[in-house]
Amino acid sequence: MDLHPSYFALYVGLALLLLLFDSASLICKPKLWKVGLTLGFMAALLLISSKGGLISFLTAFTIVSVYKLISAKSKKTNYLYMVLIFVVLAFTAQKSGFYNRAIKGLTSFSESYERGQAVYESTSIRYYLWKLSLKTAKNSLLLGHGTGSVQNELNDQCLQHYYFSTCELLRNKNSHNQYLNFLVSNGLLFLLLFVLAIVISIIKSIRTNNIFLLTFLTFISVNLFFESLLQRERGVIYFMLFIVVFLKKSPPALRSAKSFENHKAKIAG
DSSP: OOOOHHHHHHHHHHHHHHHHHHTTTTTTSOOHHHHHHHHHHHHHHHHHTOHHHHHHHHHHHHHHHHHHHHHTOSOHHHHHHHHHHHHHHHHHHHHSHHHHHHHHHHHHHHIIIIIOOOOOSHHHHHHHHHHHHHHHHGGGTTTOSOTTOHHHHHHHHHHHHSOHHHHHHHTTOOOSSHHHHHHHHTHHHHHHHHHHHHHHHHHHHHHTTOHHHHHHHHHHHHHTTTOOGGGSHHHHHHHHHHHHHHHHOOOHHHHHHHHHHHHHHHHHO
16 A cells, blocks of 8 residues: 555544544443454554654644543543553553654754754654745745745755755655645745634534544644645545544534433423
């Protein structure tokens, strides 16, 4: 299957998140198939070793878990279960290849940031692309340089700010950050509209207690800091498919609550 690890991690990470929050009562009512799927997706996410994917997963898991705690609509055993999963995953990540990749990434970032050395490693390359994107965006901040122009603009600007050897590492790449990609191609106004749409959707998910929508939006919003997801067809399909599904489809608990309220209204009437 010709699928980049970052994109593969999107599907595995989201599947694991939805499985965890849909089966938060796993300890009280254990189901073997859910336990098996959970462990399988956890192993897959770790084996993929996508730093952005795992960071997005851990961030989304933490935020949604805190929200569930604050909302006080789950049992204490469910909270303990989610905390346990988080601890186990963090421990496993430390003992897996991801830990070594994370240390290597931090080291390369430090060398790039403090010494200005070009390092052929994904973290340092992203750092240079992000800096270059900000410098490029300043030339047409409000309206951008036009859709589809990011790679050409970054290539043109690179030699004005970095050595040729560094530009060889950055050649023909996008911003590897969807927010910066929008800033370069479509400008600040479009970026603000996109962020506003995400924020409004998150507020709606909280008001309607739509855990699935909140989980997806949190997960994807963090991931967009590491990948220009919406610059590829597979990324656009992924985003549009799940955003539409979760906007239109409430989680089981919410549907049950609505049905109960409608039933009470009919009786009262």
